[in-house]
Amino acid sequence: MTSHLSFPLLTAIVFVPLAGAIVTGLLPRSRVEPLAKVVGALTTLVEIALVVTLVVEFKTDTAGFQFVSNQPWLPELGIRWFVGVDGISLFLLAVTALLFPVALLGPRVVGDSKSYVGWMLVLEAACMLTFVSLDLFVFFVAFEVTLVPGYFLISGFGGPRRNYAAMKFFVYTFAGSAFLFVGILAMVLLVGRYDGGHDTFSLITLARYAGRLPVADQEWIFIGLVIGFAVKIPLVPLHSWLPDAYTQAPTGASMIIAGILFKLGAYGMLRFGIFMLPRAATRLAPLLLALAIAGILYGAVVTIMQRDYKRLIAYASIVDVAFIVVGIFAFSAQSITGGVFEMVNHGLTTGALFFLVGMIGERRGTYRIAELGGLQKPAPIFAAVTILVVMSAIGLPGLNGFAGEFLVLVGTFVTDRWWAVAATSAVVTGAIYMLWSYQRVFHGQPHGANATIPDMTLREAVAIAPLLAGIVYLGVFPAPFLNRITPSVDHLLAHVELASGLHVPPNASPRLSYRVPADQRVDLGHAGLVASTRATGGRS
């Protein structure tokens, strides 16, 4: 299945921000201040247009990768420019495209706007490439490249401890990537033996042959990949870079890091870890579920204790992402769909929350909850917007958070009942810390500087409006999104079932009502097997 458009849309999506960054870099230094913003705005708007085209042209009935572009890059090493999009990555691209202009233009930036806009656009290109690459080498390159702009954004524009935070962020993730990198290489070289001796980094080919590796090898490779992704997510024992990085980053960058960079890890686990190594993934799922549940419980307790509003939101992200991991490793059609949906939600909600918290910081000069209070009085619109986002974060029905949480919990309950029970605590504790902190910051009588803060300005309102629209739209009418996500998730889960012998209960198993292009099938020779298994199993 190749693109039915002759225009290489995905390649353009990757290179437009890069071109914007180069243009920004070449701007004359004298008149840079307004020009850089204009270039940034134009680039991100073009990017949105491209992504909208992508979503509109996306076919709902197929589970394979669409808009595929496959060109040799470093042919002797088996490295190709192999990009494509499916239901899992489609809306991650969309939320990335949506969040960047908001992060770029919404918060006020102090400092050299040229390098800020430039690095942001580089970051956008790297994020987009991470989500569309189907070649593991390209993926790893993009995964790593995100660190460089992230580093410079934090260290150049962040809070007082920005250098420390930026360095910790970089070195932590880079060290985690060491395992990811070795895992990828081991995978490629070991699979190469089964694939006629030539190496390839193509996801499809690797997934096709990975099942032939000895189970122990599969598990070791999977562990390597997971360590790399777990640092990025971050799962709980590896999370200590996160509060520093989020708290010290400037508002725009923390929106992106929390909204998008976070997802790279979860997305990588789903796309690369599980898809290539389903047997190892199912065998090690209990371990990951345990880590995720530990993250939910630990994260909730730590979040409740936070005295700094921005740090509180940062820790809350740990809980949210652990919740997504539960959904992924519960291995049911609903829970994985819910996990993917949650990734999109979390991008919107957390992005909006960091934006709002950044506004408090701009107005009050502090994020300490004890020094805030009663902000509702002087800034009613601000408070109203905040409560909407907070409600979305705790999963109020009718807003986006609900659909995702519900799917994850239902799906997990079917396959791993007690894990679901434990995960439910996230919903309860989430309500506690989100509402309690909101209460302390916005309710009550304002004192001192709190009484006179300006309300949301028009610029801020315009900036956050797309996020709010997304939050409401996804909550009220998620069907178009789920329709596009589901076939890809079903395809993934069917592959897992077949390759690992995992038993998925009938009411959580994938529906096989999708098409996969022939050159993207990974279960070679099993095409009929799925159907026959289903027939004898009595489900369809």
Add this chain to the structure above:
Amino acid sequence: MSATAGVLASALVARLGAQGPVSGTSGTSCVSASGRVDYLCQAPGSIHVPVDYLSFLPILVLGGGALVLLLVSSLLTKRSRPGLYPLLTLVIGAASAIVTIPEWLHVDHHGGSVDVGGQVIFDHFSVLFMLLISVAVVLGALFSDGYLQREGLDGVEGYVLMLLAGTGGMLMAVSGGLIMLFLGLEIMSIAMYVLAAFHRRREQSGEAGLKYFLLGAFSSAIFLYGVALTYGATGSLQYGEIAGYLATTTIVHDGVLLAGMFLVVVGLAFKVSAVPFHFWTPDVYQGSPTPFTGYMAAVAKAAAFAGLLRYLDEALPTQQANWRPAIWLIAVLTLLVGSVMAIAQRDLKRMLAYSSISQAGYVLIGVQAASTRGAAAAEFYLFTYVFIIAGSFAVVSVLQGRGEGRNDLGALRGLAHRRPLLAGAFLVLLLAQAGIPLTSGFLAKFYVIEAAVARGQYPLAVIGMVAAAIAAFFYLRVALLMYLDGEAAGVGGPDGAARGPAAADLQLGSPRMSQVAGGSPAAGMPLAVADRSLLAGLEPVASLDGEAVSAADVIEAVPAEGDPVPLSTAIGLAVCVAFTVFAGVTPWVIDYARHATFLF
């Protein structure tokens, strides 16, 4: 010396005996076959060594070029033509680089061969290293000119020594036996010792030269002892014969062989500055004239690695079980010590010295793999490293100002605002050293790690990548220092206020810094140039960890505004940066390295 000559002669004779029947024309002299005279007219019973000059033409170009340069200088009055000698060196280096093209094609068509009685190996590996060293000579000539003129050291000597060192390096790379390897090693090293001590008015330079010479002579002795023991154990000095002997013979008591092997490895590990034989590196790199440091780091490392690869992979492939663990250990130590020690450095040249140590660790990973892939990975690494390290030291040589006044990290502060292009170039080179994707450094690391993984060396691969993460710390710190913006950090806008009282405290450094840097650059500059003793007194001692950057830098806020970047240096830097990006995103350079395999 006479003993050496005797060994050489016997080796030559032995080689001839092996070759005679193959060529089949000895005795019927004066035969010209296929347009090429294979054998000159010779008296019966005399020893005749056939020579195909193409196989080592670049060596002749460089060595002959050195002589031409000396000749030209003796005909001209001293300092009559500034820029003539670097130009000539450039032409000689370029000529020897161009000569490698027909060589490569020749090997493509006819396959590899041994020449000069087995002393010279003519294969893609040789050609690649000859090209590498030619390129290093070209870059060295470009970068040295500005520096030597600034320091009042210009003259022919530096360039002659560079050419001679390159000649020695090439001899090492093409060597077919240990004698040739030793000859090359000595020719290269002696020239390098003088280069290190070349700045006659700088005390540190003389110290560096002396230190390099003493330790280098010591390591040469160790190397030579290893050569002798290898000969004693195997009865030959030629790689092919050693390998053949070891393949057909089981040595029951292999103590002599192992001792010889390890002593040779130690001698070469000294030259590549692998841990624990690295102690000279920071001192020598710091003291030597900066462009020569870059040249030294590029050529000495590449040539010694070429020798190591040849010796281990061609002479001792059967002994892998013995030498691979040793190289494994050296590689791990080199990676970790190099990366960790670099963090503690306050001096730019010392930091780059430790960084070059850790880079040697990656090449050792490739050596350790003991495979074609590993060798090709090591070659690619070295090839890309020439551009990176030469360029990095060129940036330092521009920054340090007259008399190498500023070598500390503070000299970089705010560079991006004073000289955006120079800072941009240095940023690319630093990111390449850190192994960030889309630079040649990433592909190089990728390739060596892949070689290790292909041999099942997962722990080594992980250690290599973790060392890269540690190393990224100090590369990024330097990059950050260049982009630190006094003004931006000091602006007390709403976000600045948002940082609260604690923030204001920590930020104090920046406004003060911007006052010094922005307010009185005119006063700062002459100070930096004129009063070096004062600056030496200001040498800061505080350790620079991520957080303390702003605080510590207050002490060293005087920016060293050197002279404008000389045109030759600018051209060289542009070449380095362009190649670093080019090799990082296109397949051609890596393909070239992949084909540069051994003869055997």
